[in-house]
Each structure stands twice: as structure tokens, then as C-alpha cells.
Amino acid sequence: MRLVRTALRTGARPERVLSLLDARAGRRGLPGPAALTGTWFGSQAVIAPTVQPRPVTDADEAFAVPARQPDVDAAADGAVGGGWFGYLGYDLTDPSGRSGTLPAAAWGWADHVLRLDADGQWWLEALVPGPDTDALAAEFDALLAGADDDPAGRGWTATALRRPDGSAHTKAVAACMDAIAAGELFQANICARFHGAFDGSACELFTAGVWRLRPRRAAYLAGSWGAVVSLSPELFLARSGRRVRSTPIKGTLPRRSAADDANAELLRRSAKDVAENVMITDLVRNDLGRVSAVGSVTVPELLNVTEAPGVWHLESTVAAELAPGVTDAGLLRAAFPPGSVTGAPKLRALDLIAELEPEARGVYCGAVGLASPVAGMELNVAIRTLEVSGGRVALGVGGGITALSDPEAEWQECLHKAAPLEALLRHFAELPE
Numbered sequence: 001m002r003l004v005r006t007a008l009r010t011g012a013r014p015e016r017v018l019s020l021l022d023a024r025a026g027r028r029g030l031p032g033p034a035a036l037t038g039t040w041f042g043s044q045a046v047i048a049p050t051v052q053p054r055p056v057t058d059a060d061e062a063f064a065v066p067a068r069q070p071d072v073d074a075a076a077d078g079a080v081g082g083g084w085f086g087y088l089g090y091d092l093t094d095p096s097g098r099s100g101t102l103p104a105a106a107w108g109w110a111d112h113v114l115r116l117d118a119d120g121q122w123w124l125e126a127l128v129p130g131p132d133t134d135a136l137a138a139e140f141d142a143l144l145a146g147a148d149d150d151p152a153g154r155g156w157t158a159t160a161l162r163r164p165d166g167s168a169h170t171k172a173v174a175a176c177m178d179a180i181a182a183g184e185l186f187q188a189n190i191c192a193r194f195h196g197a198f199d200g201s202a203c204e205l206f207t208a209g210v211w212r213l214r215p216r217r218a219a220y221l222a223g224s225w226g227a228v229v230s231l232s233p234e235l236f237l238a239r240s241g242r243r244v245r246s247t248p249i250k251g252t253l254p255r256r257s258a259a260d261d262a263n264a265e266l267l268r269r270s271a272k273d274v275a276e277n278v279m280i281t282d283l284v285r286n287d288l289g290r291v292s293a294v295g296s297v298t299v300p301e302l303l304n305v306t307e308a309p310g311v312w313h314l315e316s317t318v319a320a321e322l323a324p325g326v327t328d329a330g331l332l333r334a335a336f337p338p339g340s341v342t343g344a345p346k347l348r349a350l351d352l353i354a355e356l357e358p359e360a361r362g363v364y365c366g367a368v369g370l371a372s373p374v375a376g377m378e379l380n381v382a383i384r385t386l387e388v389s390g391g392r393v394a395l396g397v398g399g400g401i402t403a404l405s406d407p408e409a410e411w412q413e414c415l416h417k418a419a420p421l422e423a424l425l426r427h428f429a430e431l432p433e
Contacts, residue, residue, distance in 0.1 A: 001070045001071060001072050001073070001127050001128065001129070001373075002072060002073040002075075002127075002128055003072055003073070003075040003076070003079055003081040003125060003126070003127055003128075003374055004125070004126050004128050004133045005076060005079060005081075005123045005124060005125040005126070006123065006124045006133060006134075006137040007121060007122070007123055008114070008122040008123065008124055008137065008140055008141055008144065009141050009144075009145070010122050010140075010141070010144035010145065010147060011120065011122075012122075012144055012147035013211075014035065014037045014044065014045035014047065014116055014210065015037070015206075015207035015208075015210045015211050016147050016207075017045070017047060017114065017116075017122075017144060017147065018033055018035045018037075018047055018203065018206070018207055018220070019203065019204065019207050020143055020144060020147060021033040021047060021049045021050075021114075021143075022201070022203040022204075024049070024143060025049070025050050030050045031050050031051060031052040031108075031223070032050065032051075032203065032222050033047055033048055033049050033050060033051065033203070033220075034047070034048045034051045034053070034085040034108070034110065034219075034220060034221045034222070035047045035048075035206070035218075035219070035220040036217075036218070036219050036220075036369065036370060036378075037210050037215075037218045037219075038210075038214070038215055038216040038217050038218050039216050039217065040217070040369075040370070040378055041078070041080050041115075041370075041372070041375045041376075041378055042078055042117075042118060043078065043080070043115050043116055043117050043118060044116040044117070044118065044120070045114075045115065045116040046080050046113050046114075046115050046116075046370060047113060047114045047115075048082070048085055048108075048110035048112070048113050049112070049113075049114065049140075050110070051085050051108040051109070051110040051221075052108045052223065053085060053086055053087075053106035053107055053108035053221055053222075053223045054106060054107065054108060054223070055103030055104075055105070055106050055223075055225055056103070056104070056105040056106060056107060057103065057104050057105070059092040059093060059104075059105075060333075062088055062092055062104065062105035062107070063088070063328075063329045063332040063333050063336070064329045065084060065086070065107040066083075066084045066086065066107065066328050066329070066332075066371030066377060067327040067328040067329040067371070068084075069083070069084075069371070069372075069373035070127070070373055071373070072127060072373045072374050075374045078117055078118075078375075079115070079123075079125055079374050079375065080113055080115050080125055080370070080372050080374055080375045081112075081113065081125045081126065081127045081372060081373070081374040081375070082109070082110045082111045082112055082113055082125070082126065082127045082130075082372065082373075082374075083109070083110065083370050083371050083372030083373060083374070083375075084107045084108070084109055084110075084370065084371045084372075085107070085108055085109075085110055085221060085369075085370050086105065086106050086107030086108060086221065086368075086369075086370075086371075087105060087106055087219075087221055087228055087230075087363055087366060087367065087368040087369075087382065088105045088332070088336060088337075088366045088367045088368075088379075089102065089103070089104045089105055089361075089362055089363040089364075089366040089382075090337050090341075090360075090361040090362065090363065090364060090365040090366045090382075091104045091360055091361065091362060091363075091366075092104045092105055092336070092337075092366070093336065093337050093350065094350070094353075094354060094360060094361065095350050095351055095354050096354035096360075098354075098359070098360035099360050099362075100359075100360045100361065100362025100363065100364075100387065100394070101226065101362065101387065101389045101390060101392070101394070102225060102226050102228070102362055102363055102387050102389055103225050105366075106221065106223060106225065108221075108223070111126060111127045111130040111131060112124065112125065112126035112127070112130065112131050112133070112136065113125050113126075114140065122144075124136055124137045124140055127373070127374075156198060156199060156200025156201055156202075156204060156205055157198075157199050157200055158196055158197065158198045158199070158200075158393060158425040158426075159196045159197040159198075160196060160422070160425075160426060161194040161195065161196040161393070161395060161418070161421075161422050161425065162194065162195050162196060163192075163194055163415075163418075164192045164193060164194065164358075166411045168358070169190070169192045169407075169410070169411050169414065170407035170408055170410070170411050171407075172190050172356040172357065173190055173401055173405060173407040173410045173411070174407050175356055176188050176190050176352060176356060176401040176405075177401060177403065177405055177407070179352055180401070180402065180403050181403065184348055184352070185343060185344060185345055185348045185349055185352065186279050186343070186344045186345070186402070187275075187276060187279055187280070187343045187344055187349075187400050187401055187402045188342070188343030188348075188349040188352050188353060188400070188401055189340070189341045189342055189343055189349070189353070189365070189398050189399065189400050189401070190353070190356060190357065190398055190399070190401050190410070191341075191353075191357055191361060191364070191365065191396050191397060191398025191399075191414075192357075192396070192397060192398060192414055193359055193361075193364075193394055193395070193396050194394065194395040194396075194397065194418055194422075195392060195393070195394050195395075196392070196393050196394075196425065197391060197392060197393070198388055198391060198392060198393035198425075199391060202220075202222055202226075202227035202229055202386075202388040203220065203222065203227070205229050205386065205388070205424075205425075206218070206220040206227075206229045206231075208424060209229065209231045209386075209421075209424050210231070212420075212424060212427075213231055213309040213420055213424065214309075215231040215232055215233055215308070215309070215384065216232075216233050216235075216308075217230075217232045217233060217234060217235055217380035217381075218230060218231050218232065218380075219232070219368040219369060219380055221368060225389065226387065226388050226389030226390070227387075227388040227389070228363050228368055228382070228385065228386075228387060228388075229385065229386040229387075229388060230363075230368045230380060230382050230384070230385040230386075231309075231384045231385065231386075231421065232368075232380040232381055232382060232383050232384050232385060233249065233306070233308040233309075233313065233383075233384065234247065234248070234249045234315070234338075234340065234380060234381040234383060235247040235378070235379075235380060235381070236335075236338045236367045236369075236379045236380055236381045237331065237332075237335060237367070237377065237378070237379050238376070238377070238378045238379075239322070239328065239331065239376045239377045239378075240375070240376040241376065242321050242322045243319065243320075243321055243322075244288065244292070244319070244320055244321070244322055244331065245317055245318065245319040245320075246284050246287075246288065246317070246318050246335070246338075247301075247315050247316065247317045247318075248277070248280045248281060248284050248315065248316060248318070248338070248339055248340035249306075249313045249314070249315045249340055249381070249383075250273070250276040250277040250279075250280045250281075250313075250314060250315075250340050250400050251267060251270065251272075251273030251274065251276050251277045251303075251313060251314030251400075252267075252273070252311050252312065252313055252314075252399060252413055252416070252417070253266055253267045253270070253273070253311065253312050254310065254311055254312075254416045255307055255308075255310055255311050255312050263312050264305045264307075264312045267305055267312050267313075267314055268303070268305055268314075271404060272402055272404035272405065273314055274303060274314070275402055275404065276314075276400040276402055277302075277303055277314045277315070277316055278302075278303075278316075279344050279402075280339050280340050280343075280344065280400070281299060281302065281316040281318060282344070283339040283343075283344045283345075283346060284318045284335075284339045284340075285297050285299065285318050287334055287335045287339060287346075288318055288320040288334070288335065289320070290334045291322055291323055291326045291330050291331055291334045291335075292320035292321060292322055292323055292326075293320070293321045293322070293323050293324075294323075296320045296321040297318065297319070297320040298318070298319050298320070299316060299317065299318055299319075300317050300319055301315075301316055301317040302316045302317075303316060304316065308384075309384070309420035310416055310417065310419050310420040311416055311417060328371055328377050331377075336366075336367065337350075337365060337366060337367075338365065338367065338381045340381060340400075341365035341381060341383065341398070342365075343400070343401075361396055362387050362394060362396070363382050363385060363387050364382055364383070364385055364387065364394075364395075364396030365381070365382060365383065365396065365398075366382045367379035367380060367381060367382055368380050368382050368385075383396075383397075383417075384417070384420075384421060386421060386425075393425070395418060395421055395422075397414040397415075397417045397418045398414060398417075399413045399414065399417075
């Protein structure tokens, strides 16, 4: 198999391209598109014009699918070509066996993609034997010719999200702190679920979210089972060749305006938030160390303050070289679910989460992304993620609990994280016709 690529003439924004591709799929009766936007594989966007993600219920099979890759001849630098678009839901490893409304995992193969490189050039890339790339390039050039940069943004209606009981969440946080004080674990991520009604286009919800929030690791995937609208800022895993890295986010304070840097400085000096991040960074080091060459695990970045919609975050980066023979399936078994949304030690944190959280997390706290035979594998952490199914929408939010936590402050952190997504649903749903 080889990769073929053709430069396209459009200069449209990714969200506009995705809207047009979604409409194209609808007209033709094809499965819809999948999309990654922000920072993926060194590019600004990777979009599959049509892909059919199929549910996977078994964890071993869900981890094995992205490792099943064809051999591809040497490809141009930066190319992606195609691959497995999909997600791994947190439910795959919930020790309680609970499940949300969406499948535990889903993967779909795409033999061609549209990629927006770092310089702003769109490419049609295809793995052949496969589609007629000349005909596709001509079709996409015609489809995208003159595409404006305005998102559609009116493709749904939604009710205000119903918030869970804040007092119940603070009690769960207090119980977690009791377990920490008893020496059972060092920290755990305790989460809550928001729910609402939803009618319309999940794809347009995603394009509007990308337009407004500019998330670094946004991902969209849909099928007959529903849709995942992930507006995440966090990288779970990025593998290129034998090199792999993870960038856990742990530590949060509200970001009240574009000019607000006071809380950024407070975050740098926060003993509680720094402790959260350092503990999870160490957990990720241990996870990657299980499948990496001896002595190759490093921490090139520690405790960087970064911005995300509505909040400041602390993030660190762990890098390693995979040991000989380790596949993506082995890497996923070692590292999933992400350490930043579980806790340390991870196995005790998983059990405590199942005890204290009243419902399944679903896709939330899992991972969404792409495994390519050309470019490697990149997955986000499925936070700031809306799950759409059966006329309903769900949002999970939470935070890391340590011995220094304040239960009421932890509930307020949940509200800070949810606020941009609540506003996204409310703002566009209420626009006049």
C-alpha cells in the first residue's frame, strides 16, 4: 500500500470544511465525517470525509483494533493518509461494570482524509489501492470553492443542562479525602454528570464549539449509536515511530478574562495543585515505564501553566521510547484509562471512583483520536466532552482530590469547567431565526 496526496485550493477553516462534508455525506446517504482539530500530528486538522465507527464492547478488542495496520511505503513528512478513527470509553475499565448510553468503544477505518497542515495548506491524502484520488480531489475542490469562514451554528436546540446535586458531590469529595487520610491512596479524580435534552446536528455543535472555544485537542465522531463532541485541551498519548509522549493536566483555577493572569500565578504557587500534578506525572511515568525501554522515560516539561476555555491548567509532559515488540495495543493496555482522570495508585482509584460516583462515566475520561499506519497514534483525554444520543446530551466534569482539597472548592471547579460548554449549548440554541 502507498500514500498519495494532492494539494487542494481551499483556504476554508476546518469547522466550515467539516460542515460541508457532513452535508455531502447526508446528500449521498454515506456515513458522516470524523474530525480532529487544534493540534494533531503536527497539523491543524485531520478530517475523514466519511467513516463508519462500529461499536466494540470488549476491552482487549478495543485496544487491539488500532494496532491492526497495513504496511505503507515511505510517505511524505507530516502526512497522515488515513487510519482508525475512534474512541475508548472509560466504561471499558470501570470495575463496577456500569455503562453509559454510548458504546464502550468504537472504531472506523478511513482510507482517505483531508489534512490542514501547519502552514495552512489543505491536502487530500489517500492510502491506495483505494479511492480514485484525482476524482476526489476535483470533487473536494469544487465542494470547498468559495467556502466562507462562518460556522453554521444553528443546527440544534438544547435545554439547559441539569446539574447534579452539589451537596452530593461535596460528600463524595469528603469521602475521598477520608480514604486518602486512611492511607488507601494519594489522590483520586471525582466527577459529576450534567444532563439535558438535545435535538439537531451534533456535527454543528462541534463546529460551533471549535469556532468559539479553540480547543487544542478537539475530536468529533458519530455513528448510528450517537456522537462524541470532544472539546478537550489534553493529550493522552502521541506515538510517532517508537517515541511516545503524554501530557497530563492536573491543577485548575478559573480564568475570568483574556487579560487575567493573576490566577495563573496563584496556580503556579498552589501547593495543592502542584501536588496533584506531580503525583499524576509520576503515575504516567510508571504507566509508560511498563512498556518502554529501560532508562528512556523522561519528564521534559513539568508544571507548565496553560490556558483553556474558562480555566488555567497545570500540565507536564512525560516522554519515552517503546520497548521492542510493544504495539499500540500493549501501550493502551498499560496506560488506559488516563492517569489524570483516575488517580494514584490507579487501581485503588478506579475502585473508589466506582464506589463514590453515582453513575457511569460513559465516554468521558476515556480517549478519542486516530491511529494511522503513516503518522502513528494520537489520542486526547475525553474531558470537556459532550455525549449525544437518543435526544439527550451528557457532560462529565470533575477534579483531582488530595489531602489538601476543599470539598466546596472542588464543586466550584466542576462548575468552572462546565460553564463554557453550558454557554455553548445555550448561546447557539437561543439565537433567533
